[in-house]
Amino acid sequence: MHTINHTMDQETILILIMSILVGGALLFRKWYLSQPRSYKVSEQWHNTYRITITEHNPRHETAVIEIGLSPSETSLSADRFLVEFISKKRELNRKTLPELGIEDVDISYNAHNKILKCKFEKRDLMRGIRQHEIKLNRFRFVVLLTNTSIFKSPEFAFSSKSMLFRPDTGKYN
Numbered sequence: 188m189h190t191i192n193h194t195m196d197q198e199t200i201l202i203l204i205m206s207i208l209v210g211g212a213l214l215f216r217k218w219y220l221s222q223p224r225s226y227k228v229s230e231q232w233h234n235t236y237r238i239t240i241t242e243h244n245p246r247h248e249t250a251v252i253e254i255g256l257s258p259s260e261t262s263l264s265a266d267r268f269l270v271e272f273i274s275k276k277r278e279l280n281r282k283t284l285p286e287l288g289i290e291d292v293d294i295s296y297n298a299h300n301k302i303l304k305c306k307f308e309k310r311d312l313m314r315g316i317r318q319h320e321i322k323l324n325r326f327r328f329v330v331l332l333t334n335t336s337i338f339k340s341p342e343f344a345f346s347s348k349s350m351l352f353r354p355d356t357g358k359y360n
Contacts, residue, residue: 228351229341238338240328242309245350250309252351254328256338257302268292268305269329270312272321273342280321281329287315303330313349325354 229240239255254268270287272280284292284307293306316323328340344354 228343229353231341233338236336236338238328238330238340240340240343240351242351243306245309246348248310250349251306252309252312254305254330254340255302256330266333267331268294269331271327271329271339272323273325273327274322275324282315282319287312288318289315305330309349309351313345 223244224246225241225243226245227239227241229238231238236256236258239253239257241253241255243251243253267283269281269283272282274280284305289307289311291307291311293304295304295306296302323345325342325344327342330338332338341353343351346352
């Protein structure tokens, strides 16, 4: 009888340890999935200027789109940020962020005006597209500098889960 009781204690301890490991793994997964994520959707060079498009927490309702512009030599100052909508017939329709109803825009420069960042919530962009009844095919972000330079990102589209992606251009080599 004593050995059966001893075996039961070992099985109970083994089940308890396995339960703790599974519970710990589930808690770790929940914590890991809740951590903020940032995806650099695009990085492109225009002469000495680099334009980057980053999407922060794309799977959350509070997803933020960040447009970054950094020159390699001079300081800069932005005039306007626009979204250029491109129809299937390649007709262009530019709208500023305020025209799209995006009022909460965070524009920041680093200490020496070398890096410019513009952040806004993706849901505000989606709301502006719906309110203006824009037939969404493709679009790109445009930065106008006060010295009349224009910088355009590559073309983007929204996936079925409303995440930014660069659609296939159909051009190879």
